[in-house]
Amino acid sequence: MYCFRVFITYLTLFRFNLNRVYLQLNYRILNHNFSNKLSSFPIKKVGKILDYDNEHLQMPGKIIEMGLLPETVFKILYQAPFHGPLYIEFGEEKSRIALREEEAKFIIVEAVK
């Protein structure tokens, strides 16, 4: 019981992304009608940017300037531990970019088969 509580504390302490794990496991099922934010997109799967969620104009302009545009195909290659930044490879030129999850929340994506 104690161990379990420690485990849960550990998870909450580092805001363990259960959502990400779930999506990773269920990628195949969700594959067809997957529509979500980049921040919870599974790692090492190919996706496509659809749109931005930028109602309040909080999104850094740099995201667009760097070339993360709608229709861009991408893949999250790595993520730094404890919800660190995402390492994303995108576009036909295979550019690489580092984004925090907070910034990734502005980007709406879908899975590409």
Place this chain on the structure above:
Amino acid sequence: MQKNFPNKKILLVGNPNVGKSTVFNVLCNRKQKTGNYAGVTVASHSGNYIFQNEEVEVIDLPGSYSIYPSSEDEAIFAKYLVEEIHNYSGVVYILEALSIKRGLLLFQQIQDLGVPMLLVVNQIDQAERRGIHLDLKELETQVGVKVISTNAKENLGIEELRKNIFENNFIKSSHPTFEIPTEQKGMVFKILENTKEENQYKVWTLLSSDTYLGKLETVRDQLNEDEVKCVIPKRLQTQETIRRYQKIDAVISKVISRKPQFKELLTEKLDKILVHKFWGYLIFLAILLLIFQMVFYLAVYPMDWIDSLFLNLSNLAKENLPEGPINSLISNGIIPGIGGIVIFAPQIGILLYFLYLLEDSGYMARVIFLMDRFLRPFGLNGKSIVPLVSGTACAIPAIMSTRNIENVKERLITILVTPFMTCSARLPVYSIIIGLVIPDKFFGGISYKALALLAMYILGFGMALVASLILKKIIKNKGKTFLVMDLPAYKKPLFGYDLKLVLEKVWGFITGAGKIIFVVSIIIWVLSYFGPKTNPNEIVATDVHLDHSYLAKMGKSIEPAIEPLGYDWKMGVGILTSFAAREVFVGTMSTLYSLDDDAPEGKVIEKMRSDVKPNGEKVFNFATGLSILVFYAFAMQCISTIAVVFKETKSWKWTVLQTIGMSGLAYFASMIVYQIFK
């Protein structure tokens, strides 16, 4: 040959990490002046070359992704580009073949501002290896300016670039690539009419930039209230970027043809390990340890040479100069004082060189990626790791390298805590004090002295983090914090160029510190040679005993303040003079102890070791030693750093708060340490 060449000024512009410094380096073969402290992407510097009797000055501007700046170094770029438009002949725009799409965005923005341009496509071989073929002729017709292909690393295409610059092949675009959206067209034309400005796009940029580019207020004066409400800069920027990229896509589809083959490049292979959740951190730690190991072991040899050189110089002066106080000043004060600084040049040089190589190779971006999550709880950004690590060499370039941190608060905190990092100027002080007070024993094969030095580094870093935590609570947040960062492809660093930069810096360090030490030594000598008059016929007493000199009098007057810290008046003088620069402590001590008649002959360090207080206690005992170490770890004792903090923060408030805060902390911390270990 003519003496005065016709002068031409050109700008080197492009995205960050496109090999701009490489082009700059091979283009400018004449003198280069780093207008600022170098940091590869941070400061703008200029250089020049002569081609067919024409002198060309090349200004290397900091890289940027767009004309709308999101950080301080991008603001420098935009400001220069817009304000100095009449002072340069044209812009040489560097495009990296692999990221041509991203590069064309800024290119077109500058083009639309009416700036004459020349396009350079660098590293085509990289793209070819990726199976991407570029049709340069087609690119030329598409973008409407002259295109030159270079491979700066192999020195290919540079002569052609020079020739084109000589022939003034800069082309101003005739029609804008970006059409002002219909909704804003009315406004833009109205302002055009009122202000007699000719360039539509320039007015548009003034409307769509929120802070840096121009003064919206003045533009806003031209509009009525309803119109002002419609102008949301951020929205306009987004709109512009998306529209531009649509056009760029069309251009690219005509210029680029792809072969299906795909070869995994070195970068992909390396990053599997270098950003790995476990190995990535281990490697970063290993690299840091390796660098510090190098700093201390590789530097031993040149340090020995320098030591014996200055010892010989000092003896030479002693033998050849006439006997007397001047002799003692030069041979015991000035020469050992300057030698005490020069001896640390190899360590500083090695440290800086490795840091430059890491940044140059593209590895630093990975470190930022790895460290961001761990620095954020402290109110810092992943990008803060670069200033913090380079702060172990010198706080001045470190503070200047904070310019690429976009968020104002994170940047300010980084600037304020970087001086806590153990810079190389503290090394001379630490070495002497540790040598004096830490016993010559070993703990599991590692000497106590090495452990003490390691502890000082950890203390500095720890304090930087604690201070960040406190500042995070105090400083109000302005703007959103974010990390959107390009991870450039790894490349072989420019070993020669970096070495040149390092030598420049080290020379600057030696001459800068040397001057201060020279002046301080003389002042101290004068103050200690003269004393208050003892008989009424004199104006002042000369050649007095050190304890009766003006210096002693001044030192003793501050004794009550430093007594709780365990210092005698000599150390007090040493600490006071160190406020010019920390390393001055060593010079001051050399001068003071070589002037002390009571002290036995021998090396200064021996004199310091055997010096006793009036009550028979050793001056440099364990408690006072620790107290000094802590004092130097925390106190803001460096005029140049204070100046740079002011320059970078543009705020007296923070500069003064930092100086007082750090020095106050130093005072109380060393008092506590002394009282505990007494």
